[in-house]
Amino acid sequence: MVKKNPVIALAAIKYFDIAKNDNFDKVIHYIRLAKKKKADIVCFPESCLHRTKKMHFHYGFVKEIREECKKNSIGCIITDDFVFGKKSHNTAILIDREGKIKGKYKKIHLYGDDGIHPGRKIGVFDTDFGKIGITICWDLAFPKMFKKMKLAGAQIVFCPAQWCFEEKAHDKQHKEREIELMRSLGSTRAFENLFYVAICNPLRDVHDQVSYSAIMSPHKVLKELVDKEGLIVSEIDLKEIGKLEKVYGKFRG
Numbered sequence: 592m593v594k595k596n597p598v599i600a601l602a603a604i605k606y607f608d609i610a611k612n613d614n615f616d617k618v619i620h621y622i623r624l625a626k627k628k629k630a631d632i633v634c635f636p637e638s639c640l641h642r643t644k645k646m647h648f649h650y651g652f653v654k655e656i657r658e659e660c661k662k663n664s665i666g667c668i669i670t671d672d673f674v675f676g677k678k679s680h681n682t683a684i685l686i687d688r689e690g691k692i693k694g695k696y697k698k699i700h701l702y703g704d705d706g707i708h709p710g711r712k713i714g715v716f717d718t719d720f721g722k723i724g725i726t727i728c729w730d731l732a733f734p735k736m737f738k739k740m741k742l743a744g745a746q747i748v749f750c751p752a753q754w755c756f757e758e759k760a761h762d763k764q765h766k767e768r769e770i771e772l773m774r775s776l777g778s779t780r781a782f783e784n785l786f787y788v789a790i791c792n793p794l795r796d797v798h799d800q801v802s803y804s805a806i807m808s809p810h811k812v813l814k815e816l817v818d819k820e821g822l823i824v825s826e827i828d829l830k831e832i833g834k835l836e837k838v839y840g841k842f843r844g
Contacts, residue, residue, distance in 0.1 A: 596826045597720035599747065599787075600630035603804040604639070605794040605820045612642045615652050621822060622659050622667060628824045631688075631720050632666035636793040636804075637681070637728050637753040640671040645679045645706075648692065653684070661690030666718060670727060670751040678708045683725045683751055685716055693718070694725070699736065702729035715743040721829050724748035724786075731776050731790070734783065741784040746829050748780070750790045755799040770803045770817060781807040785835045787827055794820050809835055 602621035609616050618635060625633035640652050653669075660667045670683040675697075681704055685694035697710025713736060714725040724745035730736055731750050740748055756769040773790060781788040788807045794800070805815035806825045809832075814823040 595830075596828055597631045597747075598629055598824060598826050599749075599789060599806065600625040600628060600633040600822055600824045601789055601791040601804045601806065601816075602633055602635050602822050603791060603793065603802065603816050603820060604635065606639075607642060607795075613652070614639055614641075615655070618652075618656060618669065619659050622656070622663060622665060624822055625824070626663040626665045628822065630665060630824055632668065632718070632723075633822075634668040634749045634751055634789060634791045635670065636791045637670045637751045638672065639669055639751070639793065645672045645674050647674055648684070657686050657690040657692070659690075660686045660688060664688045668725060668749055668751060672707060679706060680710055681707050681727055682710075683714065683727055683749075685714075685718075685723075685725065687718065696725040696727070698727040698730065700729045700733055713739050713743065715740050715745050721746045721827075726750045728752040728754055731773075731780065734780065737780045737784050741786060745784075745786055746832055747787040747789065747827060748784075750777070750788065752790055752792050753795075754792055754801045754803070755797070756801055758799070765799070766801060766818075769801045773801060773803050774805065774812065774815070777805055777807045778812065782809045785809050785832055785839065787832075794818070 667686045673682040681698035683696045687693045694716035696714025722744045724740035756765045761768045777788045794802045806813045813825045
């Protein structure tokens with residue numbers, strides 16, 4: 592049964608401040624916190640599990656996160672480098688509220704992903720509250736990919752990221768200007784496709800990390816978090832998409 596207004600959450604966590612090499616305890620904490628906020632799903636940033644390991648799906652952390660989702664009856668998106676045969680892919684895993692893996696998306700557009708192979712297929716998945724798309728970080732810069740997800744029926748697109756600025760991109764105010772770029776990209780993808788976009792970045796102790804997370808509707812930024820750890824939560828009105836499609840549909844090719 593599709594809920595009238597699903598509630599989505601983004602966990603903008605700080606990396607490796609509890610344990611040196613992993614964020615497992617923090618992921619579990621934020622799953623529980625998102626449940627307390629009545630979220631139907633919580634998305635974590637890119638590469639949210641381990642500092643160095645490339646993992647398989649049977650890795651212990653993944654099993655325990657699945658159990659936690661089942662215990663709290665909440666969906667979850669976690670992203671890290673996973674091994675498929677002999678190849679490693681930056682992969683987002685969609686876990687449902689029963690703790691089952693309902694989908695996997697392998698990052699298509701790589702940027703500084705050493706030793707990682709690109710994926711080939713977009714990720715659009717059915718959930719019990721609607722149809723969602725998943726992208727990862729640099730995918731956000733490719734509008735055709737989002738158009739494909741729209742055509743596949745996506746109503747909300749999650750973008751776990753670990754977005755960093757390039758020194759050569761700006762002459763000053765690097766983080767501020769890169770945040771404006773991310774806000775613009777997310778809002779544009781939402782408007783041009785008439786769906787919701789949710790971008791989730793971490794906090795890290797590196798100077799070029801852009802710690803910006805936001806939930807965007809086609810017309811505005813609903814919630815955002817800048818340069819601090821926290822959970823942002825928003826109720827999503829999926830009926831709004833149909834209303835906007837009626838308004839703009841006749842003007843689109």
